[in-house]
Amino acid sequence: MTTTPTAADSIMGDVPxxxxxxxGGQFVPETLVGACQEVEHEFRDAWADEAFRGRLDGLLxxxxxxxxxxxxCDRLSDELGLRLLLKREDLxxxxxxxxxxxxxxxxxxxxxxxxxxxxxxxxxQHGVATATAAALLGLDxxxxxxxxxxxxxxxxxxxxxxxxxxxRSAETGSRTLKDAVNEAMRDWVATxxxxxxxLGSAMGPHPYPFMVRELHRVIGTEAREQCLALDGxxxxxxxxxxxxxxxxxxIFSGFVDTDAELVGVEPAGGAAVGRGVPxxxxxxxxxxxxxxxxxxxxxxxxxxxxxxxxxGPEHAHxxxxxxxxxxxxxxxxxxxAFQLLSRTEGIIPALEPAHALAWVSRAREELAxxxxxxxxxxxxxxxxxxxxxxxxxx
Amino acid sequence: xxxxxxxxxxxxxxxxxxxxxxxxxxxxxxxxDVIRAYEDAGADGVEVNIPFSDPVMDGPTIQAASDQAxxxxxxxxxxxxxxxxxxxxxxxxxxxxxxxPFRMGYRRFVEECIQSGVHGAIIPDVPYEEMDAWExxxxxxxxxxxxxxxxISSDERLAKLTARSRGFVYGVNVLGVTGERSxxxxxxxxxxxxxxxxxxxxxxxxxxxxxxxTAAAAAAPSDGVIVASAIMRLLLDGGxxxxxxxxxxxxxxxxxxx
Ligand SMILES: Cc1ncc(COP(=O)(O)O)c(C=O)c1O
Numbered sequence: 001m002t003t004t005p006t007a008a009d010s011i012m013g014d015v016p017x018x019x020x021x022x023x024g025g026q027f028v029p030e031t032l033v034g035a036c037q038e039v040e041h042e043f044r045d046a047w048a049d050e051a052f053r054g055r056l057d058g059l060l061x062x063x064x065x066x067x068x069x070x071x072x073c074d075r076l077s078d079e080l081g082l083r084l085l086l087k088r089e090d091l092x093x094x095x096x097x098x099x100x101x102x103x104x105x106x107x108x109x110x111x112x113x114x115x116x117x118x119x120x121x122x123x124x125q126h127g128v129a130t131a132t133a134a135a136l137l138g139l140d141x142x143x144x145x146x147x148x149x150x151x152x153x154x155x156x157x158x159x160x161x162x163x164x165x166x167x168r169s170a171e172t173g174s175r176t177l178k179d180a181v182n183e184a185m186r187d188w189v190a191t192x193x194x195x196x197x198x199l200g201s202a203m204g205p206h207p208y209p210f211m212v213r214e215l216h217r218v219i220g221t222e223a224r225e226q227c228l229a230l231d232g233x234x235x236x237x238x239x240x241x242x243x244x245x246x247x248x249x250x251i252f253s254g255f256v257d258t259d260a261e262l263v264g265v266e267p268a269g270g271a272a273v274g275r276g277v278p279x280x281x282x283x284x285x286x287x288x289x290x291x292x293x294x295x296x297x298x299x300x301x302x303x304x305x306x307x308x309x310x311x312g313p314e315h316a317h318x319x320x321x322x323x324x325x326x327x328x329x330x331x332x333x334x335x336x337a338f339q340l341l342s343r344t345e346g347i348i349p350a351l352e353p354a355h356a357l358a359w360v361s362r363a364r365e366e367l368a369x370x371x372x373x374x375x376x377x378x379x380x381x382x383x384x385x386x387x388x389x390x391x392x393x394x
Numbered sequence: 395x396x397x398x399x400x401x402x403x404x405x406x407x408x409x410x411x412x413x414x415x416x417x418x419x420x421x422x423x424x425x426x427d428v429i430r431a432y433e434d435a436g437a438d439g440v441e442v443n444i445p446f447s448d449p450v451m452d453g454p455t456i457q458a459a460s461d462q463a464x465x466x467x468x469x470x471x472x473x474x475x476x477x478x479x480x481x482x483x484x485x486x487x488x489x490x491x492x493x494x495p496f497r498m499g500y501r502r503f504v505e506e507c508i509q510s511g512v513h514g515a516i517i518p519d520v521p522y523e524e525m526d527a528w529e530x531x532x533x534x535x536x537x538x539x540x541x542x543x544x545x546i547s548s549d550e551r552l553a554k555l556t557a558r559s560r561g562f563v564y565g566v567n568v569l570g571v572t573g574e575r576s577x578x579x580x581x582x583x584x585x586x587x588x589x590x591x592x593x594x595x596x597x598x599x600x601x602x603x604x605x606x607x608t609a610a611a612a613a614a615p616s617d618g619v620i621v622a623s624a625i626m627r628l629l630l631d632g633g634x635x636x637x638x639x640x641x642x643x644x645x646x647x648x649x650x651x652x
Contacts, residue, residue, distance in 0.1 A: 024523055026523060028520075029518045029521070030449050030521055031545075031569060032546075033549075034551065063609045172461075182448055185450045186451075186453070186570075186571045189450075189451065190568075279493050280492040280493045280496050281448055283519075285496075293471070294496065294497030296448050
C-alpha cells in the first residue's frame, strides 16, 4: 500500500496508476485497454485545457443551472434536533447530479471524435442525462437498462426516447443495473472505434472512478464555499447515498481535508461496503456482494439507482482507511424519509438521496445539535408513481 | 516450457492445424463425455469454462450456457474436482473471469488447477497490466497463462502481451463478444500475421467460428482455431456429447484439408 492514511491530501488526489490502495485497476479485455488508456489520456489533456474547462463550466452554468443552491431546512432541522443543509443537485437540469458527469464525458467524446455514446442506467437518471447531452451535442445515444428497471422507471424510459436515445433492455441476470453495465460493456467491445462509454458512476475500470469523481468535484467545491459563506465553518457531517458512489464522491471531495465526518449510506439490500468482500467485476477491484464461489449476487433495493452489488473503488479505499464510514438503511426507512422531506420542506426527493436522509433521521441522537450537509442528489418525480403504488392512498 | 506449450508446438511443427473446442463446465450431466468426444474427434486441447455470473466478453449463447451450468449448481470447485478423474490425453485449459480465481485466492486456484490436470489458463479480463499478482501465484507451476490479442491491439501492446503469453497466443477474430458469425473478416489474417511476426508461439484464432468454412478460413493464416458458441448452442438445444463430437470432427476435416 502506498497511501498514508493520515495525510489527507494524499486521499482523493490524482490517481496516476488507477489504484486506490488495494482497490481499483483496469480489469478489462484487451480490446478495451487501448480505449481506456485513450480516455485517460484525453481526459487529462482536456482537464488541463482552459478552453475545454471553460466550455464545460459554461454548460454547467447556462445549461444545467449551476451552481446548485444550498438550502437550510428549518422545519425538518427542528423536528430532528440538528441542523440540516441540503445541497440541491435535484435542481439541476434533468433532475439529478448525473448531468455534471455526463456533460464532461460528452464533451470529451466529441473531443475524441466519437460520434456515439453508450450508457447504462438504473433509475434512468444517468440515461436521461446522457440522452440529454447527446441531443445537445448531436451525438447518437444508446442506453442499456435492466428490464425490471424499465418497468419501475417507465417515465424515464419515455423521456430518453423523447430525447432521441435508443433504450435497449438488459434481459439477463437480475435484469437491473449490474446487467445493464454488462450489456453496455459488451456493446463497447464491439463499437469501441466509434463509441465512447459514458459510464454513470465513480466505478468501472481506470480512469472512470477518477474521471467521474473529478467531474462531480464541483458539487463538493460549491458546497464547501456555500457552507463557509453561510456559517463561516465546515459542517460536522457530510452524508450522501452510495450506489456506485458518484454523488457521494463528488461531495466528499470538497470536505475530505476538513474535520467533517463523511458518511455514505447504502441500501440494506445492496450494501457492498457494509456486507461485501473484495472482488473484481466491471473493471475494478472493490467490495462486492458475491457468494463463496465468486458469483456476483443480485442486490435488492426499492431504489433502482442503488440496486447494484458493487461500489466504486475509492469508497472501498475510504472505508478501509476509516476516512469515511458507511451505513445502511432499509426500504421502509427510505419510504418514511421520502415522505418526511416532502411534508416538512416541500421537497420531494429521489428515493436514492432519501437513503441518506433515512440515516440522518435514524441517527438523530448521535447527530443532535450538529450541522449535517446532505447531498440531495436528485428529485423524486421519477419515483412518485412507484411510491404511489407501494403506499396506496395517502 | 510448459506441458501445454510443448504439446501444441510439437503438433503445430508437425504441420497440423490446431483445433481447440470449448465446453462450459457443468453445462450438462455428461459434460465430461463432451470432452472425451472432442478428443475422439481429433481435438488438440480443450478449453474448459468455469462459469461466471457476469461474463462480459460473452454473447448470448455462452451467457445461456453459463446460466444453465450455474443453475445446475456448478461451482469452480465442482468443475475442477470433476476434471480430476478425467481420462483424456489432450491438455485442458481453463477459461474464466478474474473474480473466480480472485475469490478462491490466486495461489489456491493455481494449485487446484494443477491437481486437476489443467495445463493452461485464459482470463480475458486480466490484461498484462493487471497480471503481476496472478503471474506471481503461478510461479513455476506447470500452468501456461494464455493472453488474448485483439485486432485493435497496437504493435507495442502485441509485443508486450505476446512476451507474457505461454502455451499459445489467443487471437480474437472480431471486435466484440463471443458468438457465431457467418464469415471470418479481414481482421483474422491481419492479426494472425502481426502476431506471427513477433513470436513463434502457436497463434490460435477464436470468436465467431461456427462452421467448417469459418474454421478453415481462420485456420489458414494462423495455427488453428477455438470453437465455442456453435457447440454450446448445440448442447443447449439438447444435442448429445456424440453430436458435439461429430461437429468437431467436421471441423477437423475442414482444417486438415488446408
Ligand atoms: C438521484 C440519484 N442519486 C444517486 C444515484 C446513485 O448513483 P451514485 O451512487 O453514483 O451517486 C442515482 C442513480 O441512478 C440517482 O439517480
